[in-house]
Amino acid sequence: MDNRFHLLTGTDVLSYTWILPPGDMIAVGExxxxxxxxxxxxxxxxxxRMNHEPETGGLLVTGLPIGCISPDGIYRKPRTIPALYSPVRPLDADENAILRRFMGELEVGFMMSGNxxxxxxxxxxxxxxxxxxLGVFATTGMGKSNLMKVFCASAINTRNAGILLTDPHGEYATGQPGDPNxxxxxxxxxxxEGLSVFTIRDPAIAQEYGMKPLRIGHKDLSIADLGLVFDLTAAQYEVVNLLMPFSTNEIIDFFINEDVESLPSHLRTTAYIGNHQDIAQRVRSAPADALRLVQRQIRTLLDLTSLFVDSSSSSLxxxxxxxxxxxxxxIDIPGMSDAAELFILSAISRAIFKDRQRRFIEQGSAAASGRVLISIEEAQRVLSQRSEKTGVFREIAMEGRKFGVGLGVITQQPKNIDQRVLAQMNTLFVMGLADRHDREIIASSAKHDLRVLDTEIQTLDRGDAVISTVGIPFPVSxxxxxxxxxxxxxxxAAP
Incomplete structure (x- = not known):
């Protein structure tokens, strides 16, 4: 047998190579x-990487250095290299225990070493x-929903952070609809002790599972959210901006009860005799068509959210x-439209951010020391390059960490997420991306170098992920x- 097998045959600080004998098996990621x-x-x-080695008939294996441990037991980045012909072997139980020291308390799975x-x-x-x-990036069917359920279950178990999650499909709370098991x-x-569910379901079902009715008050909403839900014209944005100084209660009452066709304008000098003189005066310069469209959109949105939006009570x-x-x-809202889901998520996210921001200003950093993660499914809807669609979410992405608020960005299309937002993410779950451009964008945003793991990411099985986080000194499978x-x-394990 060739005496070079299982020995280091070439090395630099960025890669190691060794040869396996014919018949030995190894996998990418091992x-x-x-x-x-x-x-x-x-x-x-x-x-x-691995290639056939013609001279010996074995496999020439290339490995990425991820760290080293000297006799003092301290784990360091590999700034030195092992001696040529050093023996190469799989990890043993002691080394697994060493790596386990770097893992956090929010357990999501088991380490994969190759297959x-x-x-x-x-x-x-x-x-x-x-x-x-935090970002979760995966194509359809790779297990994003299962990951989020496991992640939330772990958070319930440890109680070290608050997590907000909306569920328009009704699967997270009680299980997959239609499957009694x-x-x-x-x-x-x-x-x-660790879960609070706010729902729009029938009160009998809510009571059976200990859920609370979801209520969003008019005062919790913002006229700016129209731009999040609808594609507004420049003239409609002008109307929205004109209305910003007024309370949402006043705006809703105005557009529900007034006939915008009869309002005074720069072309019409008729007197306004309604209850909202200030609003009427403010919008008199706005185009009539834009006012009508804004009125129609407000009424449509209130119809879509009538199950949980009212003028007084609030769950916030x-x-x-x-x-x-x-x-x-x-936030359990089965059957709700995309527009209604975004409207709710925006209202709650804004309340969280403003509350944490206020406490930070009034009481200092200690008041915002707790951590809250706001999860956004199909996040490209609100964090795309189109800034008018981002609302409060971009503000949280840029400033939230100071106040203890993070975003959980879940998407199949990382290339459609604003690059400035991606650059803020310090934890990534990559669960298989077929699009090369998507992989390149994620690799350029990650805190670890994921470019050398491109083959491994392409070949991930359903339910597998490559995780890069500042809390662990190397990317893990x-x-x-x-x-x-x-x-x-x-x-x-429960007592």
């Missing part, structure tokens, strides 16, 4: 350890990074309290727990 026997330093590597799941090395991200924004977050063993104080108590807050199996494990 972890290996190179031991420099002179210094007793162990170097960790991740397989990124093998390492069940004694659970992967979790630290809750301390949530206010630094499916389970949701309400079936978590700690749901009573309860929602803010639950998030302060590090609960998962689920992870097999995400299947939600219902994770629930079973939590019940088994």
């Amino acid at each position: 972890l290996a350890v190179i031991t420099d026997e002179r210094t007793k330093t162990r170097y960790f590597a991740r397989v990124t 093998q799941k390492v069940v004694d090395l659970p992967i979790g991200i630290p809750s301390s990074v949530l206010n630094q924004h 499916s389970r949701g977050l309400v079936h978590h063993p700690k749901a009573q 104080p309860e929602i803010l309290t639950a998030l302060d108590e590090n609960k998962v807050v689920l 992870c097999h995400i727990h299947y939600f219902e199996e994770y629930l079973d494990a939590l019940w088994e």
Whole structure:
């Protein structure tokens, strides 16, 4: 047998190479350890490429250095290289334990080493990074919804951060609709203490599962949200800007009860005798067609949200309290349209951000020390390059971390997310992206260099992810727990 097998045959600071004998199997993403026997330093590597080696008939393997541990037990970035012909082997239990030290408490799955799941090395991200924004990027069917359910279940279990999630499909709370055996977050063993669900469902169903009715008051809304929900013309934006000084209660009452056709304008000098003299005077310079369109859109939006929007009551104080108590807050709105979902999410997100901002100004950083993550599904709807569509979400992306508020950006199309927003994200879950441009954008935004992992990302199976976060010193491959199996494990561990 060739005596070069399983020995380091070439190295620099950025890559290691070694040869495997014919018949040995290895996979992209597999972890290996190179031991420099002179210094007793162990170097960790991740397989990124392999080729046939004609001279020996074996495989020439290339690995990416991800760190090293010297005899003092300190993990460092690999600024040195192991000696030539150092032995190469898989990780052992002791090295798995070393890597486990870097994992956070929000467990999402098990480490993947190539095709093998390492069940004694659970992967979790630290809750301390949530206010630094998080992205979940995957094509359809790769397991984004399962990941978010597992992530929320872990947050309920640990109670170290508040998470806000909207669910227009009705799957997160009670399980997949139409499947009586499916389970949701309400079936978590700690749901009573760590989960608050606000719903538009029938009161009997809400009571059965301990849900609360969702209520959004007129005062919680903003006229600026019309631009989030509808495609407005320049003239309509002019109307919106003219109305900004007025309370939403006044604006809604005006457009619901007044006939904008009869309002005085620069062309019509008839007297206005209604209850909103200031608004009428303010918008008299606006084009009549734009006023009519804004009135129609406000009325349409109120019709779409009539199940939970009214002039008086509001769930927002309860929602803010639950998030302060590090609960998962689920906004359960099955059957709601995209427009209604964005309207709700914008109102709640604005309330969270303004509350945290106010506390920071009045009481200092200690008042905003808790962490809240606001999750946005199909985030390209509100975080695209079109700035008029971003509303409060761009403000949170740029300033939220200072106040303890992060965004969870979930999308199939990272190329459609504003690059300035992507640059703010310090934690990324990449679950398979077929589009090369999408992968390049994510690689350029990640805090770790993901370009060398392009092949691994392309070949990820359903339910697998590459995770890059500032809380872990290297990108990790992870097999995400299947939600219902994770629930079973939590019940088994429950006292």
